[in-house]
Amino acid sequence: MHVTVVGTGYVGLVAGAGLADFGLHVVCVDKIREKIELLEKGIIPFYEPGLKELVDRNVSNGRLSFSTDLATSVRSSLVIFIAVGTPSRDDGTVDLSAVEAVAREIGQVIDDYKVVVTKSTVPVGTNRRIREIILEEAKNSVSVDVVSNPEFLREGSAVEDFMRPNRVVIGSDSEKALAIVKDIYRPLYLIETPFVVTNLETAEMIKYASNAFLATKISFINEVANLCEAVGADVHHVAKAMGLDKRIGPKFLHPGPGFGGSCFPKDTKAFVAIGREHNAPQRIVESVIQVNEAQKRRSIEKVKMVLEDEVQGKTVSVLGLSFKPNTSDIREAPSITLIGSLLEEGAKIRAFDPAAIEEFKNLFPEGTIYYAKDSYDAAEGADVLVVVTEWNEFRNLDLERLKGIMNGYRIVDLRNVYDPHKVQALGFQYIGVGRGA
Numbered sequence: 096m097h098v099t100v101v102g103t104g105y106v107g108l109v110a111g112a113g114l115a116d117f118g119l120h121v122v123c124v125d126k127i128r129e130k131i132e133l134l135e136k137g138i139i140p141f142y143e144p145g146l147k148e149l150v151d152r153n154v155s156n157g158r159l160s161f162s163t164d165l166a167t168s169v170r171s172s173l174v175i176f177i178a179v180g181t182p183s184r185d186d187g188t189v190d191l192s193a194v195e196a197v198a199r200e201i202g203q204v205i206d207d208y209k210v211v212v213t214k215s216t217v218p219v220g221t222n223r224r225i226r227e228i229i230l231e232e233a234k235n236s237v238s239v240d241v242v243s244n245p246e247f248l249r250e251g252s253a254v255e256d257f258m259r260p261n262r263v264v265i266g267s268d269s270e271k272a273l274a275i276v277k278d279i280y281r282p283l284y285l286i287e288t289p290f291v292v293t294n295l296e297t298a299e300m301i302k303y304a305s306n307a308f309l310a311t312k313i314s315f316i317n318e319v320a321n322l323c324e325a326v327g328a329d330v331h332h333v334a335k336a337m338g339l340d341k342r343i344g345p346k347f348l349h350p351g352p353g354f355g356g357s358c359f360p361k362d363t364k365a366f367v368a369i370g371r372e373h374n375a376p377q378r379i380v381e382s383v384i385q386v387n388e389a390q391k392r393r394s395i396e397k398v399k400m401v402l403e404d405e406v407q408g409k410t411v412s413v414l415g416l417s418f419k420p421n422t423s424d425i426r427e428a429p430s431i432t433l434i435g436s437l438l439e440e441g442a443k444i445r446a447f448d449p450a451a452i453e454e455f456k457n458l459f460p461e462g463t464i465y466y467a468k469d470s471y472d473a474a475e476g477a478d479v480l481v482v483v484t485e486w487n488e489f490r491n492l493d494l495e496r497l498k499g500i501m502n503g504y505r506i507v508d509l510r511n512v513y514d515p516h517k518v519q520a521l522g523f524q525y526i527g528v529g530r531g532a
């Protein structure tokens with residue numbers, strides 16, 4: 096079967112290469128020519144573990160190719176996956192212009208039966224709208240079915256998540272389209288992946304409800320952590336004991352500087368906006384967003400506090416710029432607000448990240464902050480060292496060596512990667528998250 100995947104970002108490229116690995120013939124299409132040129136040269140435009148191997152394998156076996164020509168690849172495909180971005184507008188609603196542009200382009204070239212599958216995260220009702228747009232644009236009367244197939248992969252483990260998902264959600268009103276999409280995912284039946292087959296609206300809702308719930312767990316534990324700090328409790332023991340209750344589960348109960356990334360911030364805002372539009376307010380998720388903003392501010396306050404509110408002229412070493420480890424994605428990363436605020440108050444920043452420095456330079460050009468070669472270079476002369484992202488290589492820094500090169504012995508550990516007692520025993524002032532005990 097021939098399929099097109101539109102959008103070669105984190106979702107589209109992983110899905111395209113993954114579908115090729117399932118045995119399909121896949122053309123990945125993007126409107127950005129430079130991206131396609133890089134991919135044709137075997138260069139992956141972002142960091143994602145295992146993706147290059149997956150792409151290389153399927154390019155060399157002839158099942159995966161890249162193009163900017165949507166019309167040609169749509170004509171030769173039975174199924175077209177839409178995996179373009181759906182960012183937030185200023186009011187929190189979803190900007191669907193990229194999805195709608197793709198639907199229009201499909202409509203203009205469609206001449207026989209197609210199945211259009213939306214992987215992008217889109218509000219309830221969007222898939223029906225996509226079908227309307229295609230039919231409005233089509234010159235002749237054509238037959239098209241739409242399927243909602245939200246994606247749940249996590250950046251940093253996207254390949255594994257796509258190839259071995261917890262579940263596959265497929266929503267459509269068309270039995271024929273459902274059968275075709277189920278057939279595409281047949282290799283996952285063989286590994287006993289649960290499938291949820293439902294209608295369009297339910298599939299669209301599942302994605303937002305899932306992300307809103309995960310974000311809720313994070314904001315919940317962050318507020319608990321703040322209370323732990325006040326009462327002398329240790330949030331790690333609290334979270335561990337909570338997580339051992341099978342009704343709660345251990346995942347997403349790690350306190351930190353507030354969630355970021357390309358999904359949770361925009362998807363929680365969208366969920367609230369969708370609730371408002373349908374007169375079914377999502378008050379819990381509204382609070383989740385507020386708590387998250389407060390947590391980001393609280394992280395900045397912690398850094399200022401260890402500097403005794405004298406930020407001007409101080410050197411702050413920032414370890415970790417990506418919104419989470421194992422990705423170069425910096426969208427809505429907590430590092431951005433932290434660094435922005437410290438620069439405003441006159442601090443000098445020495446930053447290091449194993450993968451995200453080039454991305455970060457688009458926001459903070461070289462010269463506005465110093466981009467270090469490694470963690471120790473970042474710590475050189477620093478008055479405080481702040482761990483913002485829990486990359487593995489930050490977990491075992493040589494603290495004696497840090498002491499030798501830092502100017503002040505202060506560590507703000509926004510991911511709780513260090514044992515406070517060990518760090519304090521070496522003479523550092525240490526602040527983590529929720530470790531009041």
Ligand SMILES: NC(=O)c1ccc[n+]([C@@H]2O[C@H](COP(=O)([O-])OP(=O)(O)OC[C@H]3O[C@@H](n4cnc5c(N)ncnc54)[C@H](O)[C@@H]3O)[C@@H](O)[C@H]2O)c1
Nearest residue numbers: 102103104105106125126178179180181193215216246250
């Ligand atoms: N990133 C994640 O972890 C993740 C996980 C699950 C779901 N999602 C959802 O998947 C969607 C894509 O996310 P992403 O992170 O891959 O986005 P991204 O920004 O990394 O990639 C989107 C790509 O689409 C391309 N594009 C935009 N308009 C186009 C057009 N008209 N024709 C061809 N290409 C076009 C862009 O050039 C870009 O390369 C979003 O709706 C997102 O919410 C993302």
